[in-house]
Amino acid sequence: PEPGGPVKNLRRNLAFLEESTVTGSLELLQMQQRRRNLERVQALVNRIQEVRQVRRKIREHLSSSQYTSALELADSALQTLQTELITVTALRTVHQQLLEDRLNTIRVMQSTLLTCLLVNTPGEGLEKKRGLMAAVVCGLLRCGMLSEVLQTHRSSVMESVKKVVAEAISTSTEVLMQQPGFPAVSLPCQPEGAEPLSVEAQRKMSQALFAKRITEVNPQHFAFLIAQVFDASLGSLQSACATSDILTELITEALAAVRSGSLAPFRRQSAVSGESSPISSSQAAAEAMQPVGSATVDTFSRQFLLESVEQTRGHVVQVVHSRIIRLFEMRAEAHDNLSLPDFCSVLRSAFTFVNKCGAFCGAGSSAITPLHSTLISQAKSYFLKRHEKHLEHLEGVMAMEQWKIEKEVSKGAQAALDALVDTSEEAVSTALQRSVDPKASKLSPSEFHPGSNGTPSKSPTDSPVVQPADAPQGSLLFLGGRGFPVIPTLLHLIQMLTSYDELLFCFPFLAIDILLKLNDLLKLFHSQTAWLVLGAGALETLKMITTVHLAAGVQALSFAYALLPFLRARYGRVLSHKHAAHAGTYVWEKLSREIAVHRGEFFHKIANIMK
Secondary structure, eight states, rough: OOOTHHHHHHHHHHHHOOHHHHHHHEEEEHHHHHHHHHHHHHHHHHHHHHHHHHHHHHHHHHHTHHHHHHHOOOHHHHHHOOOOOOOOTTGGGHHHHHHHHHHHHHHHHHHHHHHHHHHHHHTTHHHHHHHHHHHHHHHHHTOOOOOHHHHHHHHHHHHHHHHHHHHHHHHHHHHHHHSSSSOOOOOOOOOOTTOOOOHHHHHHHHHHHHHEEEESSSSSHHEEEEEEEEHHHHHHHHHHHHHHHHHHHHHHHOOOOOOOOHOOOOOOOOTTTOOOOOGOOOHHHHHHOOOOOOOOOOOOHHHHHHHHHHHHHHHHHHHHHHHHHHHHHHHHHHHHHHHHHHHHHHHHHHHHHHHHHHHHTTTTTTTOOOOHHHHHHHHHHHHHHHHHHHHHHHHHHTTTTOOOOOSSSOOOHHHHHHHTTTOOOHHHHHHHHSSSSGGGOOOOOOOBBOOTTSSSSSSSGOOOOOOOTTOGGGGEEEEEEEEEEHHHHHHHHHHHHHHHHHHHOGGGHHHHHHHHHHHHHHHHHHHHHIIIIITTTGGGTTTTOHHHHHHHHHHHHHHHHHHHHHHHHHTTTOOOOOHHHHHIIIIIIIIHHHHHHHHHHHHHHHHHHHH
């Protein structure tokens, strides 16, 4: 090469080329560039055409209930508009339209899921649409709208349950109004010329009318009413629980799919040919377009969704229980005046309903609901009314006592006493069958070790007891193999103790309360015995107090003293270990010491007279 460098050499060589050859080479390069530009333009036009057709495809998917595919198309098209076609100003209105279509798709999914949950009956009806519901749940979970749907479902279910309970009450009331004995209560007539009542005033008057009817209705009619309410409520609760079970399964499956990354319902496939859509051909773009809640679901979100489903059950139970509590509160005063069989029948059906609600909702055996508390409160009120009457009656009977030994003891009194002191496991278990709450009818380990005849091995009759050797058998009341001469008040006391025994086994959940009141009854008996005889309080009815009266008093106290260990053994099987220990220290042992002190005073008085 000549001096001057490669540039000069190149210029010199080009000078020898013909002008036509150079021109042809440049034109070839320009044609290749134009071809590449045309291909890019054609690809852009195709993308624009595809985006414009997405709305039509979305409508087709929605009409065929392919909600997740419609949502996927909208997401992919929006991703394309935000990346590849972001510079195309003519598509800005399309972007807004696609956002509206996506929102509409979500709303349709929400409506579809709520319709499946609320309109269809549980069981077969929901199982038939399980596939559709699974896809919708996955879609709503992916777009972060599932919790909102669950809240809407909860509110709808609660309103539905309120309506069902109200209809059950209304229908039952209409049926009872046709029956004889139903209280005829009507709204007061408005005087002529008076202004019409407002809607709120009419509602309050209707509520007052209904409350008056419920208060005055007889036990049989009220039992029919609550039975209808219980049946309707259990049906609604069963439906809500079945729906919650299916929702829990679907959400768990969807969450598992999200965590595993499979997201099967959202694989971007063309709805027409089944091939990959051009819009989603870029895997990077598909992964970049992830709505809120689809990328990861943390433990808190998972727990929140599942708890939201479970809360629906709890809210339904609360709604049902609140309506039933109102009925029982209206009847509180009337229930206090019912006979024990009628009151137990009402409570037994209510406790059975509470236990069924707990079984549906998976509540633990120790769970206490407001309705449960209301029933216990009414049972306690019923017992306290009886207790007050027993105290008043015993005080009145003892004030009129002549302190004379009964010449004959009826077989009924002996049978009542035998049942009262039967501490065998079979007898206590049989008595517990009367419990209004089946869950409370369980035996506890006995504090004593029963002998072969069912009596405590440490017999209280081993202590000195004054027993006439020549007394006729028919004039004695036998307890633990010993015969006791009795006064009329003692027979009344046995009847009262039998009443307490019935109440305790009907309401075992009030066992410790009943025993404390039973302690008050026995304390009244032995304190009044000491005051009337030793303290000369009986001189208001007697001319003088003799050794015969002292002997009758000491026999009455000896009987009460001998009775305590039998009662302790019998009721110890019903109490919990904690309550049994409390009753043993503060009821039985203390009461035994007090009776023993009064007995000692009687013996001392008799001994002084004999001197």
